[in-house]
């Protein structure tokens with residue numbers, strides 16, 4: 001069963017994760033930033049969609065010139081208490097204008113999903129041991145917020 | 159005071175519902191303790207030495223009589239009939255059950271209160287001057303800005319999992335009563351040459367095991383830019399603050415590592431790149447919030463100082479006036495301090511009965527408003543001068559007229575090992591011993607202003623680094639011993655205390671304080687403060703007296 | 714010889730509890746005096762029980778406490794911290810109630 005939450009539902013995940021080196025899987029592939037930097041030309045020329053995975057200490061600005069060619073950026077939560085990816089997400093959406101899929105990966109748990117969504121994430125790979133149906137309830141925890149929503153479209157907050 | 163609008167009400171209700179669900183998921187095992195702990199902390203719920211403790215926010219330290227009665231009711235219904243006011247304008251209940259915590263939060267929500275972000279690695283309850291809107295030396299009222307900061311920081315999606323806790327303090331007066339230099343961000347309201355309101359911005363102050371005073375990173379920030387600029391600071395911290403070592407995770411360590419100037423440049427760069435217009439506080443926003451803090455309907459009173467005549471006749475009243483009554487910006491009004499100290503009291507503790515009595519008196523004498531100070535006392539902020547005598551009598555009957563505010567026995571003390579799971583030693587019994595050693599009120603008045611701060615561990619919740627006399631409890635091979643520091647101050651020209659000498663066993667602390675005070679009394683020039691004397695003489699002058707003839711523990 | 718009791722907090726109430734073991738049966742007690750006192754070998758077995766109890770969401774943060782056994786099934790604590798934890802606050806309003 002899929003662990004991927006998108007648009008308030010569990011959906012099939014067409015994406016495959018690539019390692020730091022070695023053969024690439026076919027189809028839509030997510031590569032780590034270092035591999036993207038090293039093999040940029042070949043990766044962009046390849047068939048299939050391309051995504052890049054940032055670790056929490058990567059600077060999203062490293063992707064500034066390439067975001068138009070990327071369909072997905074994955075941001076990692078090594079532990080759910082490590083909140084750096086929230087800032088990366090807002091920078092990608094608001095400052096760099098990334099409009100593709102922004103995916104939360106790693107220690108992704110129900111009680112942080114709404115915070116992630118409000119920072120601009122729109123896809124969530126729930127940790128394997130957690131109940132996805134339970135997690136879907138998170139998006140209804142609040143009907144209001146004190147902060148303006150992060151717009152996934154370029155142009156910043158409205 | 160601030161009243162909730164529809165958004166606030168909806169939000170707080172949804173917060174209670176969310177926490178109730180989280181507790182249910184913890185109890186049935188869907189959440190592990192590791193997963194649940196940060197969630198309960200962000201709702202103010204700790205697991206302490208004996209039980210769960212709930213820390214409730216008192217935003218900018220202001221309460222209505224109705225709210226204070228609700229706190230009393232919670233103390234009675236869900237706790238053991240008392241609460242503890244902390245150094246951060248919060249109240250703590252020490253005996254809350256996990257399976258009733260959401261009920262307590264619901265009871266708080268009914269009176270527009272909450273426990274949100276009173277703990278956890280997030281932006282904590284914003285604190286300010288307990289005399290905001292009252293003090294004659296005020297440049298601008300800080301409370302509207304505190305409220306805007308509260309709204310901005312509440313469940314801020316980007317900053318709910320910071321490297322460590324984050325405390326913001328704001329002062330609007332010339333005398334800093336909010337200790338802004340020892341906060342992660344300290345904000346001082348200032349006017350520029352043209353008379354426009356803005357903030358001086360300090361970052362990287364804090365106590366704990368690495369006490370550091372904050373550095374100014376901006377001399378003047380237009381007030382309308384407050385939220386954007388603070389957001390820029392938080393973003394730099396969230397991205398670059400250390401997460402590998404809990405003792406190095408506060409922003410002060412980052413500021414120190416980069417240097418205040420480089421840190422300031424990083425903040426400026428972040429801020430310049432931000433949508434600053436979108437973050438600006440417009441006049442309408444500020445006005446809407448500021449109306450909540452409009453002054454009460456003061457009466458026009460003829461006599462500016464009617465209490466003087468009675469003071470001539472009644473020395474006890476005069477003593478109370480001298481220590482517990484402060485001037486008000488409106489000439490015929492006063493601010494009255496209620497010391498939750500002295501007479502063997504636990505500093506900052508109040509029973510449900512006391513809370514209810516104070517709520518009644520606030521309604522009778524002070525427009526139904528109560529303030530909570532970082533010195534763990536209460537304030538009735540708007541008392542007509544001609545009511546002072548009546549109020550004094552009523553407070554006396556309730557045992558709340560102890561005229562010791564600002565004196566040696568107005569001790570700031572954290573709960574220490576009597577309650578706190580992190581403690582290394584008890585704090586309260588030390589406060590009580592000092593209290594007993596200085597029982598003579600006339601002598602206390604003679605000594606005058608002298609602040610003692612006691613912490614039960616290096617986390618420094620009792621702010622011992624910034625007391626005239628600071629006392630830190632430490633554990634030496636399972637025994638409690640205490641380290642004294644002299645010459646700390648959290649006010650303007652803030653300074654950290656200097657260690658006096660080897661640690662002392664509990665039964666020698668009050669005697670040591672007595673000797674320190676003796677030196678002060680013997681050596682001070684007329685009008686010289688304790689701090690000034692310590693700065694003039696150095697601590698060695700005190701050290702000789704304290705340790706002469708004392709059998710000190712090895713350091 | 715070293716002796717231990719096993720302590721934790723009740724998940725639901727937060728109350729301080731101690732492990733009491735009788736034969737194959739065990740339970741949690743809020744009365745320190747009725748805690749079971751064990752030696753080093755028993756400590757490890759009992760901690761395993763307590764940790765399983767934590768996984769069953771009955772208690773939180775179990776740990777072994779050093780004590781001095783009196784030889785008659787009773788014990789005293791060796792640190793101020795543990796005796797305050799067992800006896801409650803030593804001052805103030807907590808005493809009156």
Ligand code: SF4
Nearest residue numbers: 572578581614615619
């Ligand atoms: S200073 Fe230490 S003992 Fe006192 S309340 Fe803070 S953490 Fe607890």
